[in-house]
Amino acid sequence: MTAKGEGSNESKKRKRFSSTDVKGEKSNPKKVKLPSKDPNKGPKKPFKPAKQQPHKAKSQFVKSEANYGEKAVPKTTRERRLQAKELAEARKKKRKPHYTLEQELASLWEKMRQRNIAKQDRSKLVSEALRKMKGKIPEIASSHVSSRVLQTCVKYCSQDERNGVYEELRPHFLILACNTYAVHLVKKMLDTASKEQLGEFISFLHGHVASLLRHMVGSVVIEHAYQLGNATQKRTLLMELYSTELQLFKDLVSMKETRLVDVISRLGLQKASVLRHMSSVFQPILEKGIVDHSILHKALMEYFSIADQSSAADIIQQLSGPLLVRMVDSREGSRIAMLCVKHGSAKERKKIIKGMKGYIGKIAHDQRGSMVLVCILSIVDDTKLVAKAVIRELQTILKDLVLDKNGRRPLLQLLHPNCPRYFSPDDLASLNLSIPSLCNKGDAEENSDLDKQKKSSEVGEDGEDNSDTENVESENLNSVEGGKKDPFLRRQELLVNSGLAESLIDTCIESAGELLASNFGKEVLYEVATGGADGILHPTLDAKLDALHETIATLVAQPKSEGPEEEHLFENFHSSRTIRRLVLDCPTFASILWKKALKGKCKMWAQGHSSRVVCAFSESSDSTVRDLAREELQPLIDGGILKLPENKPLGKAV
Template sequence: MSSKGLKPTKRKGNETSENFDAKKSKKPKLVSSNSDKKHQEQPKFGKPKSFGDNNNNTGSLSSKERRIQAKELSEARKKRRKPHYTLEQELGTLWEKMRRRNIGKEERSKLLSEALQKMKGKIPEIAGSKVSSRVLQTCVKYGSKAEKEAVFKELQPHFLTLAENAYAVHLLTKMMDASKEELSACISSLRGKVASLLRQMVGSVVVEHAYHIGTAAQKQELLGELYSKELQLFKGLASTTEKSVVDIIKKLGLQKDAVVRRMTSIVQPILEKGIVDHTIIHKLLIEYLTIADKTSAEFVIQQLAGPLLNRIIHTRDGARVAILCIKHGSAKDRKKIIKAMKGHVGKWAFDQFGSMVLACIFSIVDDTKLVTKFIVRELEATLKDLVMEKCLQNGRKPLLQLLHPQCKRYFSPDDLASLDLSIPSLKELSETSSQTKDSDSKVSGEEAKDEPEEIDLEENAAVAGGKKDPLLRRQELLVNSGLAERLIDVCAENAEEFLKSNFGKDLMYEVAVGGSDGILCPSLSEKLSELYEAITSVAAELKPEETEKNSEHVLEYVHLCRTIRRLVLECPAFASTLFKNALSGKCRSWARGLCAKILSAFLETKDLQVREMAKKELQVLVNEGALKILGTEKPE
């Protein structure tokens, strides 16, 4: 056989003999021995080498000497990195002396002058430093008018740059507080940059401070930039006396769509970044919701539903925004809002505006189990403090809203206006949905079966408020939750304290009469009887002698006399208990002074049994002229 006809033999792995021989002929790699590895230099990581002629000397230094050497190295680096480092060190030393409270005015004035002399011409460069900013704040606070003006003159061209610095912000706010002229100049420097600064965590602080201490015209000027570019460019337009954005659009003839787009471009990034703590932003939001379309309004509600809402409730406009979110939000949005209030309910109950947000929740949210779990339970723990809160009497508002909703006696016109607010675009949608629902109810069963339409109505039902009957909602929140029973117990336990207080009388009255529509009477009549016994036991105490000083019977308190009279006229069960336990056989001694009005109420009441019960004893006093009944004819 010839060699040409032979085929190369196959090896393992489908390798030919030629490939195998080629592999075999490769030289092995040289591997260093273990002894060679030991002599190779290994990279050394750890402490940096110290600078000096001999690096080996650091090992012989003590720990104290090493710390000193490290400090010197750190100082050298800072001097290279900060051009004014030495100056800042000197200013820091002066500041520690001038900021003391026990220092004299003359000595502080000398230190201020020395510090300003060192900083002269360099103030804009060092104002953003932590130390220098504090020194300048002290100079602005305690310096003379000329010294303040000198600092302001150097900083004014760099105002916008400093407004974005975390340390210089505090200096700028101090300068705005210094004088009205400097405040006006600062606001002028902000022209055209208000919207961009509000989108920043630091810059928004400067705008907020200017808005907070500014005049009405200055506030309107700052807000005008957020409404339209025309108001941003032309100062005369921004100084309009019109307050709401709707009035400004009508007066200046602005295009509503352009204003909405402008405000949307500002509001959206602010909400996404969570910069919602400032009052100017709360005002911007409430104005935006008055002109926003359905999609934009829903975006605002969805962004605020949750923890963000807790950060805006403390202001008037912020609370109104929260009420609108609760009123027009979906069931999912309301659930987020209520859950986010966990742990904050007590705080908001005592707040002037937060209390109205809680009242709104009690009036609108249909998920009473959720409200009971997260809000009612927290209120129960502080019922006495809520009733006796003496500052602005805010704590009682949520409770009074449940007992007597939107009563003009307990809620101011501004409070009632807040509860009646609505978003126009979503209100129109809710009205359309309700009309569709009413028309569908008239159609036969087969024509009314349209599942997608029913789902939309349920989703939009939140727009118009709650779907549940208000009386049923109050029943579940007050009676079924146990809040009313606990409230009656607190009133009975502290009857004397509440009666003598000008702050607890209104709540005591509403609980005693059983609330509006008698919501407490059917199921808690026994508990109410115990409350009547507690009140009458206080009233049955002996009347103090005229010789006793600083002694006044509970029925002789002016505010309480009126409350007891109202109870006698409106609550026959209480009137009967009071007459039997406290007044029967003692009417002659009480027929003078303020208490005479209480006695006359027994003859003026519409309840025949109460009138007949008291008539026998009181008629004698009326005939003798000892008791007068005002505004009514003498009973026969």
């Protein structure tokens, strides 16, 4: 018992006090480390973290609260949130000198901008806000909140109060024009300014127009002043972009000349120095992409009028791409886009068309942008690219385009190019614009070709060559220059081969009644039903056109309704005139219409708008159409029931 007990005690002592056995082997290899070989260093003691004593921190907090009467650390989440809010308010008060005033103005603004507030109550709130801001308006105009309060006050205050605000802001307009928030107040001041105040503000801009146009915010003020100014004030702002002399000397800009060529000759300026100055003005503007303003578009058009080949080509290269999409909504901007399409290389044209991807529908509905699409369809020879990028987007919104005043223009250009009925003289003139320095070589080649044709015609025996030369000259005057492909082949590839014509005919069949009664849709329907200029839709789509003729005749053949709500197509102003034109110009449709809708019913339609359709059968140049209606129309004419326009007699059969 004794030996067993002693052995057990010894073994317990070894396990408790020794980490190694007698031979030096590890008894617990996971926990025991070998002693260091350095005699000066003993074994490292394991690190023991200090014990946390939360009761002491609590006692300190209680002690500080008892001693000083304030909380050092908030207890709840709500208290922490309130303390953070108070700290933020204190920081704002230190950072913003008029923070308290802004808070008061914000509360007044919430009341004065309500729609259902009485006019007298609003005027009291506006007067109170202006009274609090008096003397501090230039300082608080740059604030995000206070600038909005000022805009509302300027909008609803009296003229005397508005003049007071103007006088206070007067010395600081140029600084405020470059501020992100104050610029809206400056625009509001310009909108409500009198003629004298607007003229004075424009005079403040003298010498700073070019620098402000390079500023993303300041350029907005220049454009706003340019739009509000009269012709003289616009000319004053524009001339500062021409030369350094016009920036320095204010008296030089007071002249009546508007064209840059006339200004150069009048003042005796050097053309090279003007080009250098304008290039230095335009370069940073184009690099920053500030191309949305009409004053810049006008200046660029004047620059193209005097630029040499390299300078004009550089500007075209910079503009070719997505930048041009932002310029097409103004008159001069759309012309710049057309010049870039006309004089750009194939690579630049490709960039321009690809930059319009996704915006074709929006451009087509715009008055100026639609003419850019017309120019692309008339000039670009890469019809595969145009069909993929332009025609494909137009097909998705075809009905909207047909019924839209501007959206129908690209379609009409393909159906009947450069028709004066659909395009104004200004539109046709913009299509024929060119840059002088980039077309001199082409003009010289064209003139030499014309001279050769004249000489060959003089050598010929008959006069056929002379007539051909005259036709070439007239085509050069009326056609759009720039493309090398045959115009008829280009139209056929874009209109017929791309599938646009088939989709267009299907749209006309589905909405024939709506298009006939529409002021704008009737033009597209007429061109499609007649097969387009030069018969471009024949004979490929003759079956589709016959279906369209049958649809129109079926709609017209419907009986006349007694109710005043529904108007018959013969009695409608637009549809009656469109049907009349179809009868005169399309004998196939005239014969179908006679058999389905008019045969035996001419007496019923011999009065009102429908009489024009009936008379069209007697005015037709086709003898077959006249013979169809002769037997039935002659008694109506003799009896005075049907009156021919301008007393035209019934045509005789040939």
